Amino acid sequence: MRGETWVDADIDELCLSFLVRQAWLNMRGAMDGALSGLGLSVAQYASLLVLADQPGITIADLARAVASTRQSANELLAGLADQGLVERRRHPTDGRSQQVFLTDAGRERLEEARPVVRERERELEAGFSQEERRLARQWLRRMTGDQPA
Template sequence: MKDREPAEPPHPATDVTQHVGYLVKRAQAALRGAMDKVLRAHGLTVPQYATLELLAVHPGMSNAELARATFVTRQSANVVLRGLQEAGLITRPATADHGRARPTHLTEEGHDRLAAVQTAVYAIEQRMVEAIPPGRLPALLTDLERLATTLEE
């Protein structure tokens, strides 16, 4: 077996736990855990909550649009939508007017559930924001957007 030289890391780091990708994933996992905890108390999952948030701002989104925006497959988005519909939090027509898209809207109960849980979820984000040195948030948001855009290309 040949001796192999290890690949050069993309930046100075003593181990993988100091790599950008690792730290982004660690932050995402911590956020997901915190959100799971508060959402469970309201009978929601993270994808369900994300769907409610999106529909509050963009009523009429289709299953495919919601899947892309919530980072799940169309099949998973369909399961999320069925659960929300059965809970009375959204409405969508049984059939599409044209094509296959069925626009989805929040019900009054959906708006109420979203409002009830937003305070807890926004408190999590506030904790994250407070951990960032003053004045650095705009740069962090720009950098995170740049990272995502670079990998989506």
């Protein structure tokens, strides 16, 4: 722990969570930088991905899909709606909820963003083998709590 940050073998074993935090912060910075030209944050990009995969998802389900709260999801959607990238419609059978859809502009923005993000992430991972990448993802998925021991 003599460098700029304490990303060091010893400290990793004392607070692994913080290493993950720093990885996330740096990746977020890199992705936000890459996406800024498209007017998107990484959180917005991720939400567009979910919406592309699940058209008509409700705000509550979107929140769950991105491990967030309904309030946060709704606020983020408001920003995307302001950009004309998503639209919210009354749910056809559930009077409590709304369905969210990508607009054409939203789909186009997403298609523009994908290669940008993929390229940046590929750069970050340069030098790691396919197997090492697979292992890293497996490890991360475990850390998300979605894959039991």
